[in-house]
Amino acid sequence: MSSLVSLVYGESETRPQFYSRKEKSLGVLCSNFLGLYNGDCAGTSTVGLDDAANRLGVERRRMYDVVNILESIGVVARKAKNQYTWKGLEEIPRCLEQLKKDGLKENFNSAGSCSSARVSNENQCGGLLSLNTGGEANHLASLRKNNKSDKSLALLSQNFIKLFLCSNVDMILLDNAAKALPGDADDETTLRTKVRRLYDVANVFSSLNLIEKIRHSESGKPAYRWLGWKGKLKNGFDTASEINEPKKRVFGSDITNYNSKRNKTNSVVGWKSSKETSVRMHNKLVDLEHEYDENELKQHPRHKSTGIDFGPFAPVSVLKARDAAFKNVKQVQDMESLASTYRPQYHNQALYDLFAHYMEAWKSWLEATRKQQTQQIC
DNA sequence: TTTTCCCGCCAGAAG
DNA sequence: CTTCTGGCGGGAAAA
Incomplete structure (x- = not known):
């Protein structure tokens, strides 16, 4: 007892606090980051990595995580070395719209040769780019360097969103998302790493209130549900912009391009990473969720699960x-x-x-x- | 225990 | 070379 007291007595001013993991979470960092720059003049205010890191009291490495994810949502844009432009939260709806469009487009056509054709054409070539493909017309989408290792956090983050926007499922288990998203879905180690990353993006999306973590009563694994951009951050603050109305469901999850292909038989071959169409991701995900639900519903008929x-x-x-x-x-x-x-x-x-x-x-x-x-x- | 996921090493990329 | 980026996975805090 007394030993602890002496510890608290630290001469370090700010926080005697013993180590607490959640205070350092990416979600919190993201909130702080937003709090720091939200309100700045969008489009002109620039964000310096070092400056931000110092002001937020974190190592630079963490800034990359947050900034990369935010960039995938259009909130910031890379301007130069160490420099990002603050685009603002208002950018989010636009970006989501774009992601949804891209995701749906990837659905059927594979966009192999045709560069920026708007009309979908059916031809499947081996090489199909995932998103933010060459098209310069793609103004507001992220402008990742071409093949900067398609394992980037930003890409993963965008694909994660597409899963929600382009499918009719609105509850996703990270495990399943990891399997459904592009990449090797068979290698256990790869999957675990991907899930780690998904936890990262899920945390910042949660702090943005884009998604919500839910618990399937008991026995159920945690999952995430899409909320969509409501103009509010996790802590209830309104966006500086305005006070939009209630809005029943931001983006229609009513796309019925079901096209149930049942491509359950995932061979070892698999598709080259990032060369997978949304439709496959979708179907795969749906399969996974069904599998899960079937098992779940066996014992838990139809519980309201609002047990707080x-x-x-x-x-x-x-x-x-x-x-x-x-x-x-x-x-x-x-x-x-x-x-x-x-x-x-x-x-x-x-x-x-x-x-x-x-x-x-x-x-x-x-x-x-x-x-x-x-x-x-x- | 398992799940969540922070930390920081270190391999490229950029300058 | 130095500096910047950012995968990656160990392993410890939380559940």
Whole structure:
């Protein structure tokens, strides 16, 4: 007990905090990054990697992760060495639209020879580029260097999004996504690495509120559900831009290009990495999800799964409190940032822990409440 | 335990 | 050469 106290007594000002993994997550970093630049004049404000890294207190390596993913969404664009241009969150809907279009286009034609033809033509040649192919017309999409190792995080991130936008499934298990996305789906090591990466992008997308992590009641593995861009970040702040209406479902997930091919028989041959069409990814994914669902639904008939556990600090009347709480989210947010900014520097470990505990409990309650709210909205 | 996923090594690419 | 990028996977925190 006393030994800990002495530890907390650190002379390092800011944060006695013992190591906490989640405070350093990419998601948090992304939020901070956005908080730092959102509001800047889009298109002209430039982001310096070193500057950002310093201001956010992280190593430069991490900036690459965040920036690459954000770039795949159009929020920033690489300008030069160490320099990115802030494009703004307003860029997101446009970019998603484009990704969806690209994804659908890749569906049937393979875009082999024809460079930027708008009309789809049926001809499948061996070499088909995945996205951001040559087409200079492709203004706002990412402009990756040609074949910069098609394993890039940015590409993975875009393909991950396409999975949602171009298929009718809206709940995806990362394991399945890894298998469905381009690349070797048979090699266990490769898959594990890909899943690691997917966790990375999922974290930043979560902080953008583009997707949401959901838990399939019990026994179910965690999965992600597409939310689409609603103009709000994870912490409830509105985009600087405007206050769009509720919007039932941002992008139609009603594409019915089902084309169930049942190409279950995945031979060892497989397709060259990144040369896979969305349709294959789609079908593959659908298969995987079905497989999963069949197994799942066996024992869990049709559970509402809205079981939120409020933990030990559950408010007495959650339901009653919920509405009120939501009206005050904004204010609460201020409290939150205040609390984290002026976190008491308790020299007594017990007190410190208690405070932390309260914060945790309160945060999860707030989070859960928010989730329910958004669920009701759409 | 398994799942999540941060950290930072180090191999190219750029300058 | 130095500096910048960013795959990659070990292994430890979280569940």
